[in-house]
Amino acid sequence: MASLFGGGASSSSSNALNQERLDMALTEMDTVTDLFNRMVSSCQSKCIARYAEAELSKGESVCIDRCVAKYHAVYAAVGEKLKIRGEGQQQR
């Protein structure tokens, strides 16, 4: 890919920007996929105890709703704290 960055200054900077955006998009995709997989695995291990029926019972579907909401909340809270820590360290 590096061989493609030939051309003039403007085109190379736009290519670099596109590459950066592409990388960001790929990272975001990876993060979201990882979040989804971990959430599914965690909520399944916590909420579903019995595999005698194919459908989710009322208790299980309520549990999964709560599990997903809590997982998001924990993810957001931990991200917040990490960001605050990172900012605090940057200021020093």
Place this chain on the structure above:
Amino acid sequence: SGKEPVPPGFTAEDLENIRMNKKMERFMQMSMESCAAKTVLSGVAGFGIGAVFTLMTASMSYEDPMLRQNLGATQKARDILRETGKSMVKSGKGFGKVGAIYASVECVIESYRAKTDIYNSVAGGFFTGGILARASGPKLAFSGGLAFAAFSAAIDMFLRRETPDED
């Protein structure tokens, strides 16, 4: 622009409509599985079962033949059918109450605990028995609740038994 790309063959309006339809569908499904719907269904089913059961046992009921001896045949038949109908509705209401109370209590308890095991049935049965026997004093209500809880636990254990694999 900052909007979601539209797949080929759809317009943005179509996407909006599809999203609204999906929302409606999810709402309908949620309301079907809600506690209120379960209560209503259980009550109606209980009413039906009580009515049919009373209809079947009404054919075996005996009464004093001297009671209606001065009426004609059609009048007698109409009276008897009307009485059967009344007792069907009465016993249907009783069964419907039992079904509705049990379904609502069990659904609420299961929604609160977010677990699916047998204790939901036991607690639901206990409260149903207690509510149904509330007029006969606290001790009888408690023992009635225990009995109903045991009955409900037995039925639920039967319904939740592990059936052999269908290999």
